[in-house]
Amino acid sequence: MINLITKLVLKPVAKAVYRPVIEGLENVPRDGGVILASNHLSFIDSVVIPLTAPRQVFFLAKAEYFTGTGVKGALSRAFFGAINAVPVERGTYRSAQASLESALEILRDGxxxxxxxxxxxxxxxxxxxxxxxxxxxxxxxGVPVVPVALEGPEQILPVGKRIPRLRKVTVRFGEPLHFSELHGQARTAKARRQVTDEVMAAIQALSGQETAEVYNERPMAA
Structure with a gap:
């Protein structure tokens, strides 16, 4: 029922209101496991991609979004369920590894x-x-990676704002990247770094963003 609501209600309404520019839909395989690797500009990115992609896309989301009580909690569960968010615990190495295992299960399910x-x-x-x-x-x-570039979602829902604004957004899906020659080398740091750098280069080519040669760390709490 939730998937039907997403397909028949959320997608048409979102496209009618925001009129997103969508490029490269033909690059997304219509079946089989695939990773959509995107730049990240706004909380709303995890809404934009599922509503513009040609197939269901699953994201991991904080478990707190699914554990609230009352009307607010019910609405939160319904919303994140509608965009195929999967609840996971976060904050520790063990939870990070569990998140990867959850993602791996999604991919192995095709x-x-x-x-x-x-x-x-x-x-x-x-x-x-x-x-x-x-x-x-x-x-x-052993799945391909489709690079994705988003432009404009940070204007729809800027950091610190709760109400989305009417702004244009562009979503570009790049050609799939295949790493068959490196399959089985997931434990090798050099192979992981090589694949990651190729994915990021493809995202940059699509987005045109200036690159930062450092990791983007979460700001420390005051």
Missing amino acids: KAFGIYPEGTRSLDGRLYRGKTGVAWLALTA
């Missing part, structure tokens, strides 16, 4: 999985160095 190699949102618009989880997944599952 589904599309969305990931942000930068790890967290870019607050200055630059493209930060990719973390190697995307490579571990691609090499372990």
